[in-house]
Amino acid sequence: MAKNSAAPASSDAPSEGTTLNGVPVPGGKGRATPSRAEQEAARKRPLVPDTKEAKARQRADLQTQREKARVGMAAGDPKYLPARDQGPQRKFVRDYVDGGWHLGEAVMPAMVVVILATFIPMREVQFYSFVALWIFIFFVIGDMILTSIMVKRAVKAKFGADKIEKGLGWYAAMRTVQMRFLRLPKPQVKRGQRPS
Numbered sequence: 001m002a003k004n005s006a007a008p009a010s011s012d013a014p015s016e017g018t019t020l021n022g023v024p025v026p027g028g029k030g031r032a033t034p035s036r037a038e039q040e041a042a043r044k045r046p047l048v049p050d051t052k053e054a055k056a057r058q059r060a061d062l063q064t065q066r067e068k069a070r071v072g073m074a075a076g077d078p079k080y081l082p083a084r085d086q087g088p089q090r091k092f093v094r095d096y097v098d099g100g101w102h103l104g105e106a107v108m109p110a111m112v113v114v115i116l117a118t119f120i121p122m123r124e125v126q127f128y129s130f131v132a133l134w135i136f137i138f139f140v141i142g143d144m145i146l147t148s149i150m151v152k153r154a155v156k157a158k159f160g161a162d163k164i165e166k167g168l169g170w171y172a173a174m175r176t177v178q179m180r181f182l183r184l185p186k187p188q189v190k191r192g193q194r195p196s
Contacts, residue, residue, distance in 0.1 A: 076185040085185060089165050092158060093151050095195035097175045098187035103136070103143045104177030110136055144173035 034042075072080030076091070084090075110133055117129035148169030155164055180187060189195065 073184060074186045076188055081185065084171070087165065089155055089159060089168060090171065092155060092195050093168050093172045094175065094183075094185065094187070095189045096151055096154055097147065097172050098180070098183070099189045099191060099193045099195065100147075101191060102147065102176040103140045105179050107137070107140055107177055108179060140177065144176055147176050148173045 069080045073082075076094075078086060085094075114129045114133045118126050120126065151172040152164070152169050155168055175183060
């Protein structure tokens with residue numbers, strides 16, 4: 001029978017926290033070993049503290065992040081833009097649309113005028129206001145189509161015909177019907193200024 005090469009631990013070795021001739025033996029941990037119940041209680045801490053202060057702090061942090069994202073998106077910061085607004089071509093289209101005047105910006109005010117006209121107790125005024133609104137909407141649709149075509153041409157000239165993203169014409173047309181101060185991201189160019 002082969003003997004084990006490792007020598008068994010000596011039973012005469014001092015245990016932790018003992019003293020030898022009044023002198024503490026080195027190697028002791030200096031504290032009592034916690035009981036099993038204490039160890040289990042320490043492990044049962046909640047992962048997220050369930051206190052009012054923690055919830056209030058979490059709400060404040062979330063509000064700060066949302067405000068930061070809102071300001072970043074309004075300013076056109078690429079880090080905060082949604083996927084539909086990202087990329088140099090989309091920025092070019094936004095600047096192209098924001099640099100011009102478009103009939104679509106007046107759709108909402110025109111509808112408000114027509115709604116107010118319905119309160120006038122004259123059938124002729126109500127009828128002709130609706131007719132005028134529909135004629136105006138047809139002109140708006142024409143402006144949207146024209147803007148879409150012009151934007152596609154401008155993007156082809158700037159970025160090359162083989163690198164055009166899909167949906168740029170629709171993206172431009174939808175931006176024309178938004179009132180300028182409601183657009184997101186906010187316009188970065190003045191009217192009459194075309195993107196370079």
